[in-house]
Amino acid sequence: MPRGSPRTARRLWHSLGLVLLVAAGLLLATLPPASTAGPEPASLLSTAYNTQRKLARSTDGLLYASVTVNDSGVPRARVVETGDGRMWSLLPPPSATGNATDRSTLAIDSRGHLHLAWTEREPAGTHLQVFYSGFAGGAWTPALQLSHSPGYAGFPSIAVDSQDRVHIVWYGFDGSFYQIYYRRLESSGWTAERALTNEAVDATNPAIALGPLGTVHVAWFRLQRSGTTTEIAYLRLEGDQIAEMRALSDPVVQATDPSLLVNASGGVHVAWSGLVNSVDRLQHIRGPAPWSTPETFSPATIGARHPSLALDSAGRLHAIWEGFDGRIYHQMQNASSWSTPDGLANVGTNTYPSARWSQDHNPLCGPAATIDVVWTHEDAGVRNLSYAAIADPSPLPCPVAVPEIPWGAIGLGATLAVLAVGLAVFLFRRRRRQSNPPE
Numbered sequence: 001m002p003r004g005s006p007r008t009a010r011r012l013w014h015s016l017g018l019v020l021l022v023a024a025g026l027l028l029a030t031l032p033p034a035s036t037a038g039p040e041p042a043s044l045l046s047t048a049y050n051t052q053r054k055l056a057r058s059t060d061g062l063l064y065a066s067v068t069v070n071d072s073g074v075p076r077a078r079v080v081e082t083g084d085g086r087m088w089s090l091l092p093p094p095s096a097t098g099n100a101t102d103r104s105t106l107a108i109d110s111r112g113h114l115h116l117a118w119t120e121r122e123p124a125g126t127h128l129q130v131f132y133s134g135f136a137g138g139a140w141t142p143a144l145q146l147s148h149s150p151g152y153a154g155f156p157s158i159a160v161d162s163q164d165r166v167h168i169v170w171y172g173f174d175g176s177f178y179q180i181y182y183r184r185l186e187s188s189g190w191t192a193e194r195a196l197t198n199e200a201v202d203a204t205n206p207a208i209a210l211g212p213l214g215t216v217h218v219a220w221f222r223l224q225r226s227g228t229t230t231e232i233a234y235l236r237l238e239g240d241q242i243a244e245m246r247a248l249s250d251p252v253v254q255a256t257d258p259s260l261l262v263n264a265s266g267g268v269h270v271a272w273s274g275l276v277n278s279v280d281r282l283q284h285i286r287g288p289a290p291w292s293t294p295e296t297f298s299p300a301t302i303g304a305r306h307p308s309l310a311l312d313s314a315g316r317l318h319a320i321w322e323g324f325d326g327r328i329y330h331q332m333q334n335a336s337s338w339s340t341p342d343g344l345a346n347v348g349t350n351t352y353p354s355a356r357w358s359q360d361h362n363p364l365c366g367p368a369a370t371i372d373v374v375w376t377h378e379d380a381g382v383r384n385l386s387y388a389a390i391a392d393p394s395p396l397p398c399p400v401a402v403p404e405i406p407w408g409a410i411g412l413g414a415t416l417a418v419l420a421v422g423l424a425v426f427l428f429r430r431r432r433r434q435s436n437p438p439e
């Protein structure tokens with residue numbers, strides 16, 4: 001077990017066994033649960049954790065999900081793809097070490113290249129660390145170790161900005177406490193490993209989101225200085241400077257597992273699991289200028305946890321979450337209130353929903369104008385990956401692609417045309433001289 005982790009993080013760590021899946025079934029929001037298919041996964045943690053984004057959609061309509069599969073009894077972080085939500089296929093494995101790999105997070109860039117981070121034991125050591133690989137042209141780049149903590153490092157969260165820069169945060173042990181770490185992939189290479197926090201309390205399970213101008217937003221949960229409960233914390237990174245760091249949750253509420261996103265105007269939304277009056281409920285806050293008061297939006301009649309946030313094309317906020325009754329629920333925020341929860345999965349046991357948040361290179365228009373959701377489903381002892389497509393209430397058409405102007409070909413053609421005209425003039429003048437010899 002990682003030293004120094006808060007009680008909630010310890011429970012999560014002990015619950016990690018062999019993790020899951022390869023199978024999938026279609027589950028539309030308005031239909032009953034899908035039939036199971038494929039081999040049985042080993043655990044209900046295939047799509048864990050909610051702080052990590054796990055879905056990406058390319059402009060050609062393919063949907064990708066990072067999950068943990070059971071590979072002959074060994075958990076492996078893998079990426080699966082689908083064109084219809086029914087049939088899923090595995091991409092090649094990103095790690096070639098044969099080690100157990102899990103807790104993965106996925107993003108996509110403007111070229112359709114995938115970016116994956118996960119947790120794996122370091123090749124020549126005893127500690128779990130964070131690794132990265134990119135996928136293009138049918139192959140993964142060699143796995144790169146991003147973290148070098150003297151103890152445990154893991155739970156990465158990834159995002160790609162409009163300039164195709166990859167941003168990754170995770171938590172790792174600094175020798176005394178767990179801190180939040182950050183690296184960024186520039187055109188010149190990776191920035192240095194950097195601790196964004198330096199506190200005498202444990203910080204765990206960060207979520208990352210990017211503003212429209214590339215501002216980095218991070219939310220996580222940490223042990224309060226009193227050492228009695230956990231709280232949601234937030235920071236904003238502008239360039240390489242921390243512009244804001246603060247607690248978001250009510251100090252009397254034990255809060256964990258944040259989900260974070262930023263809208264097109266730079267507004268921040270954070271939701272988390274909170275123990276409110278001894279009932280597990282979900283809370284939400286918006287900011288940052290100014291920050292609102294945390295609101296509780298899940299009903300008191302259903303224990304709720306593991307929220308995953310998404311926006312539709314009109315900027316409305318959607319929350320997909322796991323009920324203690326084993327169901328998956330969906331709520332949408334209206335102008336002044338939240339909708340009544342709708343059940344996406346009402347049969348069997350369902351865990352860890354993960355919603356696709358459309359940012360930068362994730363299309364949310366035309367046929368892709370849906371909020372894609374995956375989660376882990378178990379019924380009658382059989383487990384599978386389940387999927388829902390929540391229709392956008394007001395979908396937008398995709399912008400018409402402007403064909404790229406072949407400037408090279410045009411330049412070559414213009415050059416040839418000039419040469420042809422010059423040759424024609426030369427030949428014409430030569431013929432005139434030959435037909436009119438000097439007297």
